[in-house]
Amino acid sequence: MSEIKSGSEALLKFLNGLQPLSKEIIDFAIEETFSISVKKNTLIDSVQKNSKECVFFVISGLVRGFIIDEEKEITTWLAHENSLIGTIRNPGNIAPTYFEHLQAIENSNLLVLPYNFIDRLYIQFPETNILGRKLLAIHFNMSQERSILSRIPSAEARYKQFKENHPKIKFRIPLKYLATYLGMRIETLSRIRNKTKLKP
Amino acid sequence: MSEIKSGSEALLKFLNGLQPLSKEIIDFAIEETFSISVKKNTLIDSVQKNSKECVFFVISGLVRGFIIDEEKEITTWLAHENSLIGTIRNPGNIAPTYFEHLQAIENSNLLVLPYNFIDRLYIQFPETNILGRKLLAIHFNMSQERSILSRIPSAEARYKQFKENHPKIKFRIPLKYLATYLGMRIETLSRIRNKTKLKP
Known part of the structure; x- marks a missing residue:
């Protein structure tokens, strides 16, 4: 793992598209965040204490x-690229039932946003609450899509929906990881995928 | 369906616990929101145009x-009581794949928060962005729980988890609705429920 001070450009570009950022906010973000490179298969918990x-x-x-x-x-x-992942704190003070571990499934560059930085950002620059609200609305909808996807009764329809929602990553996820995400056995996923490939 | 001007007290009490609200915000919310009563089994889409x-x-x-x-x-x-439901707009401008219909499964009183009111609230009282951010974080976590729940492989474990997460409503949902939420057939849910009842 290596720490580099750059890498915040991608995040800032993404955020600026949602809400214009002042120079002060950009400088603060560059100062307080850092990026890490994580090798394929590495548990993020093991490299970021x-x-x-x-x-x-x-x-x-x-x-x-x-x-x-x-x-x-x-x-x-x-x-994938240009999205957030991690534990989103619950202001309702309800502890999550399951802890979600994080693992890189490709060599990845991640920008680390410590809670401590996020908290100071909200206080020092109250307008960033607008940004936080928009980001959470986007991620709420992404979570809702994951939640709906897994309830579609037909395994074939779930795979089809996944491919449509995630054209960028549909072939980048090892079958063993994708199968549990789609709520099916590896054999079923493999069979559906082969069948789809045969279609003209 | 009847419209009544009261009903915002419950919401205001809930919100005030997350973030103290000024008198101006409270007055604006009472003025701009309204409640509707919806009979059991009614589709919300049919009563709220x-x-x-x-x-x-x-x-x-x-x-x-x-x-x-x-x-x-x-x-x-x-x-259930003291929670939000509806379409959360996606600032990422990604249309949802599925439209979620809403239906009362008990006689219900709902406070209607029009987008138009929410938008003006954020602009006129910028501090409400903090509240919006906290509410979305709570609802992100609730969505995440729904998403994780449906991926638990064992049907019995899914039902057990549901009961633990939702002690208030576990016996209030007709089996036919609960079964699809838990990704199992009605017969399976019925069998698991009867088995659980028999346990000392």
């Missing part, structure tokens, strides 16, 4: 969130 | 969100 105390912006690569249920890993979240 | 242009706060009762997939209704969201 306080990973439960920050949110990650994926500059490049692909990261999955997973829970452990009866000693089995279940993929619950997939985040 | 512009239901896609507002968010609902459940004052009393129980509302479900559902999608239609291959002519079958799939429950995707359950909202």
